[in-house]
Amino acid sequence: MSKPVYDRTHHAKMATGVGDPQCFSGKAGDAKFKVGDRVRVRDLPDIFYTRTMTYARGLEGTVVELVYESPPAENEAWDNTEVSEWFYSVVFSQHDIWPAYSVGYPNDTLETEFSERWLEAV
Amino acid sequence: MSDAVDDETEFYGDRKIDSKPIPLLDAIKEKGRVWEDLADEYGVTNPDPPWKITLETTCDLLAGDSCVKDYDEVDQDTTLLPSLDRRWEEDALSDGRYKDVPFPERQLLSLAHSMINRGLLDEAELEKHMAAVEKRLNSG
Amino acid sequence: MSDHDHDHKPAPVVDEVSDFEILEVAVRELAIEKGLFTMDDHRTWTEYIHTLGPTPAARLVAKAWLDPEYKKLCIEDGVTASREVDIDWVTSPPTQFGTPSDYCNLRVLADTPTLKHVVVCTLCSCYPRPILGQSPEWYRTPNYRRRLVRWPRQVLSEFGLQVPEDVEVRVADSNQKTRYIVMPNRPEGTDGWTEDQLTEIVTRDCLIGVAVPKPGVTSNVKLPVMKAANPVPH
Incomplete structure (x- = not known):
């Protein structure tokens, strides 16, 4: 059986000289929410990996800044940056x-x- | 180095160290889990426990001027636990009562021992405060 | 280079409180209670033996205190503002490309008279290393990470910082790709100070948010050295 070919440095190549999350800038399209919007944190199932804290699930809060564009952590953990x-x-x-x-x-x-994906309008 | 004459007293050089057992500290020595075991169990590579740096600060602050002055010049009234005294006592206790405890746990036990001997801490009061700290640090 | 598979794998931590950890805290707190030393002295000394001098982030804050336009830039674009204190997030060590742990989105959280920020990472121990250096030990402990989000005022008071009741405490949990530093308020008693003077009082703990700057309290005083009792002749 042959070993699958996998470039373990491809993310480094993508981000070198640009920065992460800067390398994903302009890739997310229109933002669904704007500063001042009230939002609720969804309680999605955790499959393998998440960075959404348990304490935040189901809470309502206010958007104070659109910070950057990036693949969500749940996909990036699988190296899915599409x-x-x-x-x-x-x-x-x-x-x-x-x-x-x-x-x-x-x-x-x-x-x-x-x-x-973790937010819904209130 | 040290010469244990009985369970209560040790000589270290020409110094007599009061090493009579302190039940609270002996209990911690017996049942407390040391950093090298915890680090091993949890797969942590940091060689020092996180509290080592605050322990060192406590020693430094109790030492006061004795950190930066020659022993003879230290004003004993402004220094609660001169650093050389503490080190002598730690060395003696590390050779005796707390011999099997690794560093820096034995530095901590020795510091508490020296403080109790000097009346800077009271054993019962320390036990009571430890229970409060334990509750606070483990509160859900 | 990057081991992207392990990008977000949390570093292992010791997830239990040992009797020795409790003893250390208890000895320290009783000493403070008895007035053997103060909580503030203890925190200041711990910070100072753990750092070597003002960080680039301290200079960023000092510049912002002196220049409202620069302050605005810091708040809007921390990465660009960092270049003025010689920190390029995109190319700076250790990773040289902003990952895995040094993502390049710095946000500068500006305190106001009615708002006090403090930073934590509850998931692991994300820290703005390119501009602040290595994180202190306590920042990585479950004790700090778990409790700061929930009891921020209690934890801050353990650092000797009592936040007035009418001031909002805002905890910033660094859970994704943003790294935070706190821009504290410029303290009283610093009128006419130069950028260098101001830089010296913005210590690491002020930039994490567990302390506030005070005239006279700096992190780069000379390190006292204890003379050897029995020096080796040479």
């Missing part, structure tokens, strides 16, 4: 994340990123 998506930075109220968050700090927040 399809890119917009990534969004989303801010949540700490009180929405942790039911027992200290009383008296109603303004405290948490900010983190999601690829478009």
Whole structure:
């Protein structure tokens, strides 16, 4: 049986001198959400790999920035970089994340990123 | 190097070190899991536990001026645990009571031992605070 | 070069709290409680023995404090702003191409009088290495990563930083390709200071967000050396 040929440096070649995620810039098409939109984090099944934290699933938050375009982590983990998506930075109220968050700090927040597939409009 | 005359006292050079057992520290010595075992079990390659750097800071801050001055010039009133005293005690305890404990765990046990001997810490109070810390660090 | 298969494989961590770890924390906290030293002294000293001097990120912050246009650029495009402090995210070591762990999307999180940022990576220990160097040990511990998102004010107070109740604490969880640094507020008592003076007080911990800059507190003071008790003649 012959060994499959696989170029383990192809991602390096793609990103060298350009940067990652810059090398995926312009590949995601139109963004579905804009700054200020209210979004909910979907609770998709985890297959092998994800970077969407358990604590964020099902939460509603506000888009504060369209950060970059990139293949989602779930695909990139399989070395599938064919399809890119917009990534969004989303801010949540700490009180929405942790039911027992200290009383008296109603303004405290948490900010983190999601690829478009993980978000739905509220 | 050290000359254990009984279970309570050790001589180190011309220094007498009070090494009477401290049950709380002996219990940690017996049941505490050391970094080299934990690192091995979890596949971590870092040779030092993450708390080593904060332990060193605690030693430095207790040493005060003795870090940067000659031993004879150190103002004992401003230095809670002179670094040379601590090192002597650590060496003696590492040769005796905490002989089988790897570094830096034995440095930590020796520091706590020296602090309790000097009245900087109280054993019962330390035990109580450890229970609170354990609860906090493991809180879900 | 890149081992892309292992791109996102989390580094192993020791996922249990040992009695020794608890003893270290307990000894330190009791010493602070008894006034043997202060929490702030402890944090400052730990930071200083762990770093060698101002990082390029410190200069970026100092420049931004002095130049509102540059501050705007930092907030809008951290990667471009970094070039002014000689950091090119795309070509800088260690990986030279921004991956696997040094993705090239820097965001500078600017504090305001009513907003305090602090950075963590709950999934692994992502850190803006090209501009801040190696991460401190504590940044990689499950203790910090797990607790900061949930009890940020408690964890910050363990670093000696009490955030006023009317200030919003915003935790930035570095879970994808963005790396963050915090741009703290310029402290009182620094009027007329030069860029070099300002750079010195923006310590690593300020850039992670667990401390705030103070006049007189720098990370690049001279390292004290303990004289040998029994020097070897030569």
